[in-house]
Amino acid sequence: MKKEVTVSWAGKMTFIGEAASGNTLTMDAGKANGGLGLGHSPMDLLLMGAGGCASIDVVMILQKGRQELVDCVCQVSGTRAEEMPKVYTDIHMHFVVSGKDLKEASVKRAVELSMTKYCSASLTLAKAAKLTYDWEVKEA
Template sequence: MGMKKDVTVSWAGKMTFIGEAASGNTVTMDAGKDNGGLGLGHSPMDLLLMGAGGCACIDVVMILKKARQTLVDCVCQVSGVRAEEMPQVYTDIHMHFIVTGTDLREEAVKRAVELSMTKYCSASATLAKGAKLTYDWDIKQA
């Protein structure tokens, strides 16, 4: 059996819910105003994309640090297209990385992003089972 993860989601009134991880960290989720919510938190579908971007950025930063690259910033812009029919799953997801540093080697950044996207990022790999996942990157010199 693989690694087990548990989270709890509790109703906080109207369409607001609080997600709590085993660590005790919380996140507020809410339906949009058009669905009876107050817009007080993230939509669960946005959190799926944010989770993939966060997971991938952790990989990229760790890999580039191990490669002794001088990193200043790592951003992942994640775009998702959802089906029109219910359950409106993501059909296409694109992850665009912007990696900023001093004298970053193109090959090191390429390797870091590709390793994350093809081997390490469990969040994007999970989403890729149901959606077409693409990615690219830009390098900015600090």
């Protein structure tokens, strides 16, 4: 399956990304790098994409397991190399899953399935960086 997006320059160091769906987002290098501070950095978007992809999986798996889910938050942190091209060397994903009478084993299974089998964004990044993850369950 081929995916295509378009990235268009909007002046300074600001760019507009557009998906085939027509949805857009603003990317910016930041004021320190000649940008306007109007959007997300491309490197932040890599982390957000992985967090979003994995969270979708976790929610879908828990819903299919009839867990009473109230919230799912994925906190993603990345450590970048000091020298160019400053790639991510380590990425950690921490899932905070809230619900009513959630089973710890169900949350563990959902996170592990996402991170080892389903989340294409995270698994792509794991080919370039050390990817770790954990989770916590909160009663809502």
